[in-house]
Amino acid sequence: MIAWELFTKKYRSVFFRHFLKENGDQPGLPEAYMFNTGKKEYEKFNQWPPAHVQKKKMYLDNREMLGFNAPKVAGYSEYISDPNKPNPTQWISRFL
Numbered sequence: 001m002i003a004w005e006l007f008t009k010k011y012r013s014v015f016f017r018h019f020l021k022e023n024g025d026q027p028g029l030p031e032a033y034m035f036n037t038g039k040k041e042y043e044k045f046n047q048w049p050p051a052h053v054q055k056k057k058m059y060l061d062n063r064e065m066l067g068f069n070a071p072k073v074a075g076y077s078e079y080i081s082d083p084n085k086p087n088p089t090q091w092i093s094r095f096l
Helices: 003-021 088-094
Strands: 032-036 041-045
Touching: 003 032, 003 041
Parallel strands: none
Antiparallel strands: 032 041
16 A cells, blocks of 8 residues: 555544544544655654654755755845746756
């Protein structure tokens, strides 16, 4: 079974059936379900964010690459939103 099919069958359907068709009390669901891409399975968290995680700031550098070091020079990028020419197709090809 594909991950999203499993999520829909086991988790999302329980949530919607309970909150849209029943009384709205907590149906025994955890605070969050997250898909662990390394294990290829869903994990349950009774607290969000999880207690064992450490917050770290992330930044985009001048090449628009994600990293943990703050940029040395302040800057920004601009994009014109055009539904007929969506922006993601202009930069995603660099990573494929």
